Amino acid sequence: xxxxxxxxxxxxxxxxxxxxxxxxxxxxxxSVAWYQQKPGQAPRLLxxxxxxxxxxxxxxxxxxGSGTDFTLTINSLQSEDCAVYYCQQYNDWSFGQGTKLxxx
Amino acid sequence: xxQLVQSGAEVEKPxxxxxxxxxxSGISFAASYIHWVRQAPGQGLEWMGWINPNSGSTNYAQKFxxxxxxxWDTSISSAxxxxxxxxxxxxxxYYCAADGGSGSFDYWGQGTxxxxxx
Numbered sequence: 001x002x003x004x005x006x007x008x009x010x011x012x013x014x015x016x017x018x019x020x021x022x023x024x025x026x027x028x029x030x031s032v033a034w035y036q037q038k039p040g041q042a043p044r045l046l047x048x049x050x051x052x053x054x055x056x057x058x059x060x061x062x063x064x065g066s067g068t069d070f071t072l073t074i075n076s077l078q079s080e081d082c083a084v085y086y087c088q089q090y091n092d093w094s095f096g097q098g099t100k101l102x103x104x
Numbered sequence: 105x106x107q108l109v110q111s112g113a114e115v116e117k118p119x120x121x122x123x124x125x126x127x128x129s130g131i132s133f134a135a136s137y138i139h140w141v142r143q144a145p146g147q148g149l150e151w152m153g154w155i156n157p158n159s160g161s162t163n164y165a166q167k168f169x170x171x172x173x174x175x176w177d178t179s180i181s182s183a184x185x186x187x188x189x190x191x192x193x194x195x196x197x198y199y200c201a202a203d204g205g206s207g208s209f210d211y212w213g214q215g216t217x218x219x220x221x222x
Contacts, residue, residue, distance in 0.1 A: 031207065033206070033207075033208035033209070035149075035209070037149075042199055042212035042213065042214060042215055043149065043199075043209070043212060044212075045206065045208060045209060045210050048206035048207060048208040048210075049206070049207065052206070054206065054210065084148075086148065086149055088149075088151075088208060088209075090207050090208050092151075093139065093151040093154075093165075094151060095141075095148060095149040095150070095151065096148070097148045098148045098149075
């Protein structure tokens with residue numbers, strides 16, 4: 001299963017809302033997770049089951065979607081949200097290529 | 105508290121083999137596989153496969169079949185990843201990760217850099 005993320009990168013001002021997209025090459029039902037990775041660090045689980053926040057993840061992170069189309073929304077963007085975000089489907093565990101989020 | 109602690113950085117020559125370990129604590133292996141993921145410099149995440157600590161069964165991504173081996177050492181609760189016949193393209197950070205009940209990768213090791221260079 002191929003996971004395709006868009007856009008590849010974007011730059012957003014603090015306080016704004018950003019939406020990242022992920023499309024699966026075939027239906028993965030709701031078996032999608034989102035991860036945040038900062039430079040030099042291991043990825044961190046943000047969302048699983050397409051829309052469930054992992055333990056300790058702030059409420060401004062939310063996920064939605066099912067089937068083949070999924071989104072990660074970050075409300076009230078903060079400087080510490082600067083990172084690369086990956087989606088993953090856990091039917092056969094493949095990752096998207098990532099979206100690099102920069103803060104203006 | 106779940107912890108995945110990986111072994112240190114490795115430098116190997118092309119054609120050699122390398123073994124990376126991931127010592128796990130605080131996790132229920134009854135419901136959790138150990139996965140391996142690699143990340144080449146400046147690139148994205150690539151799933152390599154998993155091992156079931158209870159049975160020792162493995163499942164490798166097709167790309168890695170035949171030259172990667174995942175094992176489990178029950179005595180020290182450690183997963184091992186062996187890479188054989190290394191090439192320069194295998195230079196990457198290798199992560200172990202575990203499912204904590206979400207179905208995805210709740211827990212990650214700190215990563216082990218492997219450099220393949222002559």
